[in-house]
Amino acid sequence: MIGKLSGVVDSVGETEAIVDVGGVGYVVACSARTLRDMRPGEPARLLIETQMREDAIRLYGFRDAGEKAWFGHLQSVQGVGAKLALGVLSAFAPDELARAVAAQDKAMLARAPGVGQKLAQRIAAELKDKAGQVALGPAAADVVAVPGAAGDAVSALVNLGYRRAEAFAAVAKATQSNGNASVAELIRAGLRELGR
Known part of the structure; x- marks a missing residue:
């Protein structure tokens, strides 16, 4: 080998x-x-x-090791072979892919060549645990695990027109610096992150 x-x-x-x-x-x-x-x-x-x-x-x-790990994770999903996994990694950097999966952003995943809506949904569902706990660190895992204020903040940012993966990343970063923040505070902090 x-x-x-x-x-x-x-x-x-x-x-x-x-x-x-x-x-x-x-x-x-x-x-x-x-x-x-x-x-x-x-x-x-x-x-x-x-x-x-x-x-x-x-x-x-x-x-890098992140790209290799995602190659293996993607192939664990039914219907994803090596060629399609490389196509997904061509479309998204490992951190972008992790955010899209953790945020369950099926529309973003479907933008990869060869990935339709059904396969994007399967990728998001089957790899959610791997993305939330491993690739994004503890703050992102908190957003995935606790839908409360963080989940409401992500939803509000999506309703304002931001993509789910972008909103998720911004709220994850805001949660890191504002641990017990309210929904309004997380939205403001998320908007500041998105404005950078």
Whole structure:
């Protein structure tokens, strides 16, 4: 099993790159975000997930542990394979994906190529616990777990026209600095965060 590659970028295509490691060129499929950071001739360090099938061995490369973790989480959802998981990671950075899932923002998730409304709903529902507790830290977990004032503040910001994931992130940050704030205080603090 290959877990990491460190070498020099030989070439970059639309969906994969060739990384030269000691004279051996490894073909690595990556998200568009990761590929954009790679330039031929420059050093590359990728975390790797190796997938072995009867007819092929595929390498998937990630620039950080967060992207690799979300690749695995996404594939745990029925109907999401490696290609679709890379497509979702091409559309969203890991922190954006975590906020969308934790906030249950199905409309945002459906903007990823190949993800329709039903699949977006399945991704949001099945990965909610992972996003709220792991990727966003304790403040976000509080917003997910306690719908009270924080949930009302998110709802109010959404009604003002902000996307659910944006509102969720702003209220999570406001909750961090204003632990026992009222709904009105969280809305004001959330609006300040959104204005930055």
